[in-house]
Amino acid sequence: MPSRFESISGHPPARCYSPRRYRENEPRSMDFTPTDLGKYRLLERIGRGGMAEVLLAQVEGPGGFQKKLAIKRILPNFASDAEFVRMFLDEARLAALLNHPNIVQIFELGEHDGAYYVAMEHVDGSSLRALCRRAAIVHRPIPVAHAAKIVSLVCEGLAYAHALRLEGRPLELVHRDISPENILVSASGAVKLVDFGVAKAAICSSSTQAGTLKGKVRYMAPEQIRCEPIDGRADLFALGVVFFELLTGMLPFQGDGTIAFMDAVLSKTPPPVERLRPDCPPAVARIVERALEKRPEARFADCRSMQREIDQCLLAHGELIGAHELAELVRSASLVEESPKLDTAPGRRLGMQAKTEIVLRPTRARCPRCRRDLSLSRVGAVEIDGCHQCGGLWLDEGELQELSNHPRVLLACARRFVPTQLPPPASGGLCPRCAASIEPFQYDSLRGIELDRCPRCHGVWLDHGEAEVIDARLDQDA
Structure with a gap:
């Protein structure tokens, strides 16, 4: 009997993977002029947020040495914002402690002309958000086995971060911003977690106290929305939202406006994964459902436990997804033209x-x-x-x-x-x-x-x- 994972490119119902769900304002590098930042040559803008931007850079050395990397720097109008600068420095200090294949590596924290920047590993590939958007354009969901493997590798990186100790004491790190934008898949098939900008940890000077909301509401756990103390199981819930979205092309909770959305997370039950993605094996659907439990104690005990369940499912179905298969997923997605002229929305x-x-x-x-x-x-x-x-x-x-x-x-x-x-x-x-x-x-x-x-x-x-x-x-x- 064929594995249910073999149906990885099946079309979901029309309500899933609508391209309109994924249209974003992509950063453009056409308005960027290459310039120098200390020893780094800034080549183009990769992305830009409300308070910081990420740029592709290159550093050169003797004998023709060249290395590409990414530079994250504070935007000029926030360089004098003391609270944001503290948060930026906390992120750099925290990320510098993390040394794991599934977490983007930090090389240096620097300052140039009064503004701080971080030099980090450049991931030449695609974010999960971009992969989802391109899947929407061609009306083909991300393969079940590939989605499961990506989530498994994110679990591995998070399990490492959650268990990290500093001088013998638990660091108590919680990412708090797990989302498709912050998960990258490289052209070689490596999966990397990025952006610890709102992470909570014992060493953070600006660590947010209970009662303050940080992160993207769409991926927040119920206890995070209620501004209660959180631990690594909040990240696990967010990863469950990402997993649901990878499989179905839609979020597990819906609401018109932030308040309605938060109410849905607190009180509504997500639709069954198998109804939206008929080729999804029941065992995988159960993993997603458990990760999305309202009560932290009803979820997996930790990310390592969730990863173990996912890997057992892949093994049971004979799916040996490795870097080559994930690289092929990125390569195929890169060939999809994200043209606004091509409207492939259902009914049009x-x-x-x-x-x-x-x-x-x-x-x-x-x-x-x-x-x-x-x-x-x-x-x-x-x-x-x-x-x-x-x-x-x-x-x-x-x-x-x-x-x-x-x-x-x-x-x-x-x-x-x-x-x-x-x-x-x-x-x-x-x-x-x-x-x-x-x-x-x-x-x-x-x-x-x-x-x-x-x-x-x-x-x-x-x-x-x-x-x-x-x-x-x-x-x-x-």
Whole structure:
């Protein structure tokens, strides 16, 4: 029986992975002029927040030595803000104590022209937020096994940070800002946790007392919202929110406005993961649900326990996800064009000029006939998976009905996949999305035409030439 993890590129319901959920104002480096900061050459702006910015920098040395790194520096208008400067210095002092493969390394705390900066490891890759956004654009969720492995590695970094001791005494560190923006996956497949800017620890001179709210509300644990004393289990809850979001493309709690959102976190139950992501194994769904328990004592005892459960699930399903697979995820995502001109929101994918292009990258979904990777063809704003070997098309649930109203678009998609050799008539095979066996199915609207359909996710496979048959039948009915 195929592993349920094999359906890693299945399409969720239309309410999930809507690109509108992930549109952000991306920092632009076009308005940045390279300049020097002491021994560092600042090359471009990576990101900018309300009080600080992060820049790509390079340091040079004898014999042609060069090294890329990231510089985080306080924005000029906050350089004289004593409280923010204290918090910035606390972050640098705290992060400098952390030496772990899953935490971004701090190299130096410096000062230039009256402003402090931190030199840190540069992660050449993508944030989880960017990966989610690109998954939304192509309507393909992040693979279950890959999402689980990423969360497992974040657990490992957090477990180290939570257990850290200084001169024999527990540091009592809590990150307090776990979110997709602060989790990076490098081009080589390394997973890194960043930004301890609002972390709580015993050594912090500006450590926030109970009664002060710090962090992103969307990822806060109930006890954090209530401004109660917190420990590492608050980070675990936030990681549960991230895990839920990676799997479903939506947050577990919803609310119009901050107060309504906080009330939802305190009183509402998240929708079942398996309802939003049918290919998610029950064991993985249970891990997410346990991490999102309202009471800290009902969650995992610590991040190490959560990591152990995730790793056991991966092992039980035969999923050995390593750096190579995570690097491939980043590489594939980097090929997705985040163009505002391409509106792929549900209900707005049709009614365009039939300008066709082929995206030359595998989608990690496999042809039910020959089991080769499917490729993605784009006609205007419509994206269809197909097999160049067999010439077939895969239509996800609802796409056949939509495209039946636009047969020319369907034909344009089909003609992008001309088979290298005409395959013999066949039926059956495994669904490219959920790996269930596809079966013959008769649609009422297409009388006399029998197509192969997945009984689980309701996707449809069109063999080479069937699009033309459908087009002819629609012409007859018209």
